[in-house]
Amino acid sequence: MSLLRFAGVTCVRGGRELFAGLSFALEPGNAILVTGPNGAGKSSLIRVAAGLLRAAAGNVAATAPRALLTEQTALDPELPLARALDFWVPRGAIGVALDTLGLTELATVPVRLLSTGQRRRAAMARVVASGAPLWLLDEPANGLDSDSLARLEAAINGHRAAGGAVLVASHTPVALPGARIIELGA
Amino acid sequence: MSLPSLILRDLRRAWIGGGALLPVAFFLLVAILFPFAVGPDSALLARVGGGVLWAAALLAVLIPIERLVAPDRDAGVIDQLLVRGESAATIAFAKLVAHWLAFAPPILVAALPAAALLDLPKDVLIRTEIALVIGTPGLAALAVATAALTASLRGAGAIAGLLLLPLAIPLLIFGAGSLDGGTGALKLLGAVSLLLVAGTPFVAGAAIRAGLD
Numbered sequence: 237m238s239l240l241r242f243a244g245v246t247c248v249r250g251g252r253e254l255f256a257g258l259s260f261a262l263e264p265g266n267a268i269l270v271t272g273p274n275g276a277g278k279s280s281l282i283r284v285a286a287g288l289l290r291a292a293a294g295n296v297a298a299t300a301p302r303a304l305l306t307e308q309t310a311l312d313p314e315l316p317l318a319r320a321l322d323f324w325v326p327r328g329a330i331g332v333a334l335d336t337l338g339l340t341e342l343a344t345v346p347v348r349l350l351s352t353g354q355r356r357r358a359a360m361a362r363v364v365a366s367g368a369p370l371w372l373l374d375e376p377a378n379g380l381d382s383d384s385l386a387r388l389e390a391a392i393n394g395h396r397a398a399g400g401a402v403l404v405a406s407h408t409p410v411a412l413p414g415a416r417i418i419e420l421g422a
Numbered sequence: 423m424s425l426p427s428l429i430l431r432d433l434r435r436a437w438i439g440g441g442a443l444l445p446v447a448f449f450l451l452v453a454i455l456f457p458f459a460v461g462p463d464s465a466l467l468a469r470v471g472g473g474v475l476w477a478a479a480l481l482a483v484l485i486p487i488e489r490l491v492a493p494d495r496d497a498g499v500i501d502q503l504l505v506r507g508e509s510a511a512t513i514a515f516a517k518l519v520a521h522w523l524a525f526a527p528p529i530l531v532a533a534l535p536a537a538a539l540l541d542l543p544k545d546v547l548i549r550t551e552i553a554l555v556i557g558t559p560g561l562a563a564l565a566v567a568t569a570a571l572t573a574s575l576r577g578a579g580a581i582a583g584l585l586l587l588p589l590a591i592p593l594l595i596f597g598a599g600s601l602d603g604g605t606g607a608l609k610l611l612g613a614v615s616l617l618l619v620a621g622t623p624f625v626a627g628a629a630i631r632a633g634l635d
Contacts, residue, residue, distance in 0.1 A: 249635075286505050288634050304505040308498025312431075314438060323431055324423075324502065362502075372505075 238263050239370045239401045245294035247280050254280050255420055262401045267415035270405040276421030278405035282374040303368035309355045313348035320347050325365040333365035336391050352379035371402040377410050432520030442524040445482035446532045452478035453536035464541045471540035472550045472601040483561045487582045490569035510627035522562035549601050557597040560615030563622035570626035574633045
C-alpha cells in the first residue's frame with residue numbers, strides 16, 4: 237500500500253512545463269530525494285504532492301495524512317514558540333518534537349526573534365509533532381548548521397524506521413540512506 | 423483543527439496591533455467630522471444622522487481588509503491548513519465570524535457616543551442599532567470575500583474598496599431605509615445579509631484556492 241503515488245504527472249506553471257510524465261510510488265519506510273537546479277520545479281512537485289497545486293496532467297493519489305514543510309514558517313511571529321506550535325499540535329506532542337530538533341530552550345522565545353535556522357527547525361518540529369505518516373519537505377536543510385542537519389536527518393530516519401515515508405526536495409545534500417533520487421531539469 | 427480555534431486565532435490576531443480599535447476610531451471620527459461639515463443644525467443632523475452612521479460603518483469595515491487574508495496566505499498558514507484537510511470554505515467562514523466579532527460589537531457600542539454627537543433621537547438610535555446588528559454580518563462577509571479576492575495583489579486596499587463599496591449598496595439602502603420605521607426594509611436587510619453570509623464561504627474559499635497558484 238503506497239502512501240503517495242504519482243502517475244504520469246505533468247506540472248505547468250505560468251505556461252512553462254516544469255516536469256512531464258513523472259511517475260513514482262512512495263511506500264512506508266521509503267524516501268525520495270528530489271534534486272535539481274533552482275527553478276527546476278522541486279517546490280512545485282512538493283506542492284503538487286501536498287494537493288495545493290493541480291497537476292496539468294496525470295494522477296496524484298495520497299492515501300495517508302500529510303505533513304508539509306515549506307519555505308514559510310506559518311507560525312504567528314508574536315507568540316512564544318511553544319504557544320505558536322500549540323495552535324497546530326494540540327495533543328501535547330510538542331515537547332518531544334522540540335527536543336528532537338534541539339529547540340526546548342527556545343520554547344518561550346517569540347517566533348519573531350528566532351534566526352532563520354531556528355525557524356526552519358521550528359517548522360520542522362510541527363512536521364515531527366503532526367503524527368502524519370507522509371512528510372513532504374521542501375528544502376529542509378536551508379539555513380541549518382551541521383549539528384541541526386544531523387538532528388534533521390536523525391528525525392527523518394526515525395520516522396522512516398517507524399513506517400513513515402518522506403519526499404524531500406533539496407539542492408543541498410541531505411543524507412537519506414537508500415533513498416531514490418529524482419533529478420529534475422536534467 | 424477545530425472551527426473555534428481557527429476563529430479564536432483570527433480574533434486574537436485582529437486585536438493585537440490595534441487592528442480592531444482602528445475601525446472604531448475611524449467610525450467615531452466620521453461622526454465627529456460630519457457635524458463640522460454640515461454645520462450645527464440639530465434638526466438636519468437628526469434627520470440624516472442614521473444614514474451617516476451607516477456610511478461610517480461601511481467605511482470602517484474596509485479598514486482591516488488587507489489584514490484579513492493576505493498575511494495568512496503570505497505566511498503559509500493557509501497552505502498548512504489545507505494540507506491538514508481543512509476546506510477553504512471553512513477557513514473563509516472562520517475569518518467571517520472572527521471579523522464580525524472583532525468589528526461589529528465595538529461599532530455597536532461606539533454608535534452610542536456617535537449618536538449623541540449627531541443629536542439623534544432615541545427611537546432613531548434604537549432602529550439604527552437594530553439595523554446594524556442585522557446588517558453588519560453582511561458587511562463582514564463582503565469584507566472577507568473582497569479580501570480573499572484581492573489577497574494576491576500588492577497594495578490591494580484601494581482596489582478592495584472599489585470592489586466592496588458598490589456591492590454594499592443594497593445593505594446601505596435597506597439599512598438606512600429601515601430608519602423611517604416599519605419592518606419591510608429590515609426584512610430585506612436581513613435577506614441581503616443572510617445571502618452574503620451564506621455565499622461568502624464558497625466565494626472566498628474558491629478565491630483562496632485560486633490564489634494558491
